[in-house]
Amino acid sequence: MKPGTRLKSAACDTEVMVIRSADGQIECGGSPMGEARPTEPAPLAADFSAGTLMGKRYIDSEGKYELLCVKPGKGSLSVEGAALVVKDAKPLPASD
Template sequence: MKPGTRLKSAACDTEVMVIRCGEGTIECGGAPMGEAKPAEPAELSADHAGGTLMGKRYVDADGKFELLCVKPGKGSLSVDGVALSTKDAKPLPASD
């Protein structure tokens, strides 16, 4: 998988764009994400139903994965079962 790839959730409406990607399976709602939406939707896992927010970047603790949410949904993002968190904005420098 390379940067710029769009992934769609099999369990909800979430769509993300890959910014940075390492080794592992990107999941949403407890189901693996793919470039095409499957014909049969996967069941949304209760453990991974925190939702995603449009325009937010999601990262893992090691900084190997970074995803940009381009369409929000009910599922939350994870890599190999480990939840991703929202990336905090960098503070602007103070001007005097």
């Protein structure tokens, strides 16, 4: 998957833009994401229902995946069942 690809959740309204990715299935709400939203919504998994926040970047623990949320939803993001977390902002240098 190349950077700039927009993925849509099959389980909720979440949409993300791929910033960085590797080989693996990106999921939202426990269901695989795709470039087109399916006509029949998938069930939202209870383990992946924490929600997404618009404008936030989500990363995995190894830094192989980075996704930008462009439309929030009820499902949370994961890769192959491993949850993604919100990326922390870089601290600005202190000015004296």
